[in-house]
Amino acid sequence: MPEEIPRVQLTPAAADLLRRLRAAHGPLMFHQSGGCCDGSAPMCYPEGEFRTGDSDVLLAELAVDGVQEPVTFWMSPSQYAVWSHTRLIVDVVEGRGSGFSLEAPEGVRFLIRSQVVDP
Template sequence: MVERVQATPQALSLIAKLTDQYGPLMFHQSGGCCDGNSPMCFAQGDLLITDADVKLGVIGGAPFYMSRAQFEYLEHTQLTIDVAPGRGGMFSLEGSHGVRFLTRSRLYSEGEFDSLPPVESGVQA
């Protein structure tokens, strides 16, 4: 089954370390501005998720969200979360480890796109 968001082994390893350090995590794909277009990692509950967000999936046990407006531009794109040396978003938890999460993407094939389940609302009932 094709996922909307997935993570490399390096990202999964870092997510596990951050979970040990901070407890349950969550991700939000930044839409630009101060932190560029990068996945931001937070302790679960440290970022308010609203119905203006959608949940794309789960990586390393952490839910992954994006604004609904940004999703409209990227819905045909699979996101792969990876890790690279350097500084990421200033509020993202991985910064103290000297690395940053980054998003790699690719377009789905027509068959893959047609088989994807709908995204969930960011606010869960």
């Protein structure tokens, strides 16, 4: 039986940033919306601070070494319809992202890279 491909993965840089954010803010979550501008970037919040709806899709519970609880990764249903055939890779790049995401004061922002996967 083939090994299941994870829907969402973290780069080492993203995992390192999540460890630092977890130490400062407690348990964390991501939400990936389908909005324009910064709304199309993955947004990191304290767990439960962003309200998910019944139609939001829980794509992953990401294990981060050194962090007890997983980081949940949610996506809006419209965005999921577009990206359902991809693996999402959460990375970090220099530059300011949205002021609503926890990494904004760090001078970096989370970024999604994607790879097409077979259904």
